[in-house]
Amino acid sequence: MDSRNLQLTKEIIGKTLGQSGEDSLNSLGKELRILLSQKKLPKEPWTDLMIQSVLTDLAMMDSNNFTSRAGVGEREGRIFSSIVQHRHFYFSHGIGRSGEISAIQPKAAGSSLMAILTNTFAKHALKISGIRKVDCMVVPMATGMSISLAMLALKPQRPQAKYVVWTRIDQKTCLKCIYTIGLQAIVVEPELKGDAIVTGDVLNAIERVPIDEILCVLSTTSCFAPREPDDIERISAICKEKGIPHIVNNAYGLQCHKICGKISNSIRNGRVDAIVQSTDKNFMVPVGGAVIACPSSEFLKSISSTYPGRASGAPILDLFVTFLSMGEAGYQRILRERRSLVPIFKQRLSEFARSFGERLLESQNNTISYAISLDHFPNPTAIGSSLFLRRVSGTRVITPQSSKSVCGISFNSYGASYSNYPLAYITAACAVGLSPQEVDLFFERLSQVLRDSRAAY
Known part of the structure; x- marks a missing residue:
C-alpha cells in the first residue's frame, strides 16, 4: 500500500x-x-x-x-x-527462456525475481552446510536428470568422450543418467574393508581407455550403509592430475557437515566441476528439484544454457517458500537436530541388533545410513515387506543372492554396491527431519517384525 x-x-x-x-x-x-x-x-x-x-x-x-x-x-x-x-x-x-534456464523472462518479472532469490538462498544454505566458494542454481529436475544436464554441458569440451568413470553405487538413477545421454560407464568396483564398502581403484579405471574418451568421473557422497561415501578428496586429486572433469553426486549429503567439508577440501585442493544435490532430501520439499553447484560460474552458465527451453517454476516456488519458512535459524536447527540424533540412533541400533544376536555393521564414514546384520533370519527379504505393511518406510533389506541388470550391466549382490557381500542386512537412515518419536516407533515395529520372523521358523 x-x-x-x-x-x-x-x-x-x-x-x-x-x-x-x-x-x-x-x-x-x-x-x-x-x-x-x-x-x-x-x-x-x-x-x-x-x-x-x-x-x-x-x-x-x-x-x-x-x-x-x-x-x-x-x-x-x-x-x-x-x-x-x-x-x-x-x-x-x-522460469528461464528458450536459450537459458537462468535468464530473466520478460513476461514474468516476479517469477524471475523469485528464481534469482531462490538461487542466492540455496548458495547461502550450501555455505551453512559447509560447501563454500561455489555458485549454484536450482533446477526443476531431480538429481539424476540434473547430473545428465551437467554431463551434457561437458560434452562440447570433450567431443571425443564415450565414457564416464563411475564408482559403483547400486541406485539405478546413478547409472541411467550416464546412458540417457548416450555414454557408457566404466564401472569402478568398490573394495571391502571389514564391514565397510569403500572406493575402489579409480586410477586403474581411468587408465583403461584414452583420457580424451573419458567425459568425467562421477563420484557419490551419499549412499546406503555399509557403502561409505566415496573418497572424493583422492578422486578430485586424480582428476586434477589427469585433467578429467569430476561431477559429485551429493544427493542428500548437505545434511552431513563431514561430507560437505570434504567437498570443500576437494574444490580447494583438487578438481570438482559440479556438485548435484536433491532439494527434497535436503530441504524437505516435494520431489522434483535439485541444486547444481559449481566452483566455476562460467561452467554453471554452460549448464544453464544447455537446458532446452523454459522450465517449470513449481520446484523453485516450493523451495523459495520453504527457505523463507525456515530462515537461517530454522535451517541450522534442523541440521543441529539431526546431528544430535545421530549418536543416539547409532547406539540404539547397535544395542537393538545385539538383543537379536546380530550386530551393527561398521561403516565409520557414513553418518546418515546405518545397517545391521540379519545372519540369524532364514528369510530376510520378508522382513522388509513386513515393515512396510506396518507403515515403516525407507528401510532396505539386502541379500548376497540378489542380482540385477541395469543398462545392460549385470551386478551381483545388487543393493550392496559390492559383488558377493558376505551377509544379509537391513539399512535405516538418520536423515534430516527424522523425529525422536519416529525412532521410537521404528524400533518398536522392527522388534515385532523380527520376533514374528523368528517365530515363523
Missing part, C-alpha cells in the same frame, strides 16, 4: 488505528528490503502471512496477472483450473 492510500486509510479508520496498520506494513517492508539487499536466507523464519503477502506481490508482477491485459501470444500463462491457480499462487510462466 503506497503512502497516499495509507493516508486515505487513516482518514477512514482514524489516525491512531491507521498508524498501527502502517507500522505493521512497514515492518514487512523492512524485512523484504533486507532480503532483497542481502540476498540471503532471513535470519529468522517468516510467518505464512508474510510469505503469502510477498508471493502475491511477486505474482502481480507477472503478465498473466496484469489487469485489462490482451494476451495474443501462444503462451500467455492462462490457467483453466482455479485449484491449479491457487496451488501455484498465481505463477504460471515458469
Whole structure:
C-alpha cells in the first residue's frame, strides 16, 4: 500500500488505528528490503502471512496477472483450473527462456525475481552446510536428470568422450543418467574393508581407455550403509592430475557437515566441476528439484544454457517458500537436530541388533545410513515387506543372492554396491527431519517384525 492510500486509510479508520496498520506494513517492508539487499536466507523464519503477502506481490508482477491485459501470444500463462491457480499462487510462466534456464523472462518479472532469490538462498544454505566458494542454481529436475544436464554441458569440451568413470553405487538413477545421454560407464568396483564398502581403484579405471574418451568421473557422497561415501578428496586429486572433469553426486549429503567439508577440501585442493544435490532430501520439499553447484560460474552458465527451453517454476516456488519458512535459524536447527540424533540412533541400533544376536555393521564414514546384520533370519527379504505393511518406510533389506541388470550391466549382490557381500542386512537412515518419536516407533515395529520372523521358523 503506497503512502497516499495509507493516508486515505487513516482518514477512514482514524489516525491512531491507521498508524498501527502502517507500522505493521512497514515492518514487512523492512524485512523484504533486507532480503532483497542481502540476498540471503532471513535470519529468522517468516510467518505464512508474510510469505503469502510477498508471493502475491511477486505474482502481480507477472503478465498473466496484469489487469485489462490482451494476451495474443501462444503462451500467455492462462490457467483453466482455479485449484491449479491457487496451488501455484498465481505463477504460471515458469522460469528461464528458450536459450537459458537462468535468464530473466520478460513476461514474468516476479517469477524471475523469485528464481534469482531462490538461487542466492540455496548458495547461502550450501555455505551453512559447509560447501563454500561455489555458485549454484536450482533446477526443476531431480538429481539424476540434473547430473545428465551437467554431463551434457561437458560434452562440447570433450567431443571425443564415450565414457564416464563411475564408482559403483547400486541406485539405478546413478547409472541411467550416464546412458540417457548416450555414454557408457566404466564401472569402478568398490573394495571391502571389514564391514565397510569403500572406493575402489579409480586410477586403474581411468587408465583403461584414452583420457580424451573419458567425459568425467562421477563420484557419490551419499549412499546406503555399509557403502561409505566415496573418497572424493583422492578422486578430485586424480582428476586434477589427469585433467578429467569430476561431477559429485551429493544427493542428500548437505545434511552431513563431514561430507560437505570434504567437498570443500576437494574444490580447494583438487578438481570438482559440479556438485548435484536433491532439494527434497535436503530441504524437505516435494520431489522434483535439485541444486547444481559449481566452483566455476562460467561452467554453471554452460549448464544453464544447455537446458532446452523454459522450465517449470513449481520446484523453485516450493523451495523459495520453504527457505523463507525456515530462515537461517530454522535451517541450522534442523541440521543441529539431526546431528544430535545421530549418536543416539547409532547406539540404539547397535544395542537393538545385539538383543537379536546380530550386530551393527561398521561403516565409520557414513553418518546418515546405518545397517545391521540379519545372519540369524532364514528369510530376510520378508522382513522388509513386513515393515512396510506396518507403515515403516525407507528401510532396505539386502541379500548376497540378489542380482540385477541395469543398462545392460549385470551386478551381483545388487543393493550392496559390492559383488558377493558376505551377509544379509537391513539399512535405516538418520536423515534430516527424522523425529525422536519416529525412532521410537521404528524400533518398536522392527522388534515385532523380527520376533514374528523368528517365530515363523
